[in-house]
Amino acid sequence: xxxxxxxxxxxxxxxxxxxxxxxPYHKVYEDDKTLAFMDIMPQAKGxxxxxxxxxxVDLADLEPEFATAVLMTAKKVMAxxxxxxxxxxxxxxxxNGSEAGQTVFHYHLHLIPSSIHELGRHAVxxxxxxxxxxxxxxxxxxxxx
Ligand code: AMP
Numbered sequence: 797x798x799x800x801x802x803x804x805x806x807x808x809x810x811x812x813x814x815x816x817x818x819x820p821y822h823k824v825y826e827d828d829k830t831l832a833f834m835d836i837m838p839q840a841k842g843x844x845x846x847x848x849x850x851x852x853v854d855l856a857d858l859e860p861e862f863a864t865a866v867l868m869t870a871k872k873v874m875a876x877x878x879x880x881x882x883x884x885x886x887x888x889x890x891x892n893g894s895e896a897g898q899t900v901f902h903y904h905l906h907l908i909p910s911s912i913h914e915l916g917r918h919a920v921x922x923x924x925x926x927x928x929x930x931x932x933x934x935x936x937x938x939x940x941x
Contacts (some may be wrong), residue, residue, distance in 0.1 A: 804901075805851040808835055811902035815849060822925075822932035824873060825939050829865035832873050834928040838920045840910035842881045846872050852903040856890040866905055873907050878940035880931070881909045 806812070813819045815831065822834040822845055835892040846869050852887035858866070874886050889906040891898040899919055908915065 802828055805853055805857075806901060807851075809813070809900055809902050810880055811845075811847050811904060815847070822928045824932050824935045825869060826878075827865070827869065829862055830869040832869055834923075835906065836923060836928070837921055838908070838923050839906075839916040839918060840908050840914070842877050842909040843914075844877065844907045844935070845904055846870050846873060846905045846907065850903075853901045854898065854903055855890065856892070860912050866903075870905055870907060872939050873935065874934045877907060877909050879938045880934045883909050885909065885911050887912060887915065 800806055810819065814821050814833070821836075823831070824834065825832040829849050830846055831849065832846045833842055835845050845864050848858060848866050849859075850862040851861065852858045870888065874888075877886055878884060887906070887908040888911055889908065890904070897918060912915075
């Protein structure tokens with residue numbers, strides 16, 4: 797993880813704990829600067845989150861090299877979502893600040909296979925763990941090919 801820690805960054809947020817290996821998650825992809833995993837309360841089937849390995853609260857804190865890395869990972873994940881879920885429409889979303897509805901204060905990009913007109917509610921309904929694990933496996937395999 798980059799040492800460029802922001803003063804307002806809480807080391808104990810849930811995504812920081814994932815990066816430290818302290819809590820489980822359904823991994824889709826990882827490289828030296830990013831981690832992608834299944835959203836546990838998806839707004840549509842196949843909802844993935846991408847986080848930088850930098851202690852950034854929101855977009856304002858994100859260093860250019862991590863911004864680039866997040867987008868490069870997003871391109872890989874989106875291609876895999878299109879292949880696995882056989883749909884073209886993928887929403888890219890990112891919330892900055894609690895006023896915008898941000899609930900986890902480590903920067904993350906949402907990639908949601910959905911139309912904006914069909915999007916489910918934000919962070920409300922927990923998905924089945926086995927289904928999430930299966931989707932993560934399929935997406936990982938699609939990225940690797
Ligand atoms: P935001 O409100 O933009 O900060 O989004 C936070 C996202 O994290 C929501 O979509 C939640 O469903 C998701 N989330 C919260 N806890 C977990 C977790 N343990 N594993 C995966 N996703 C999570």
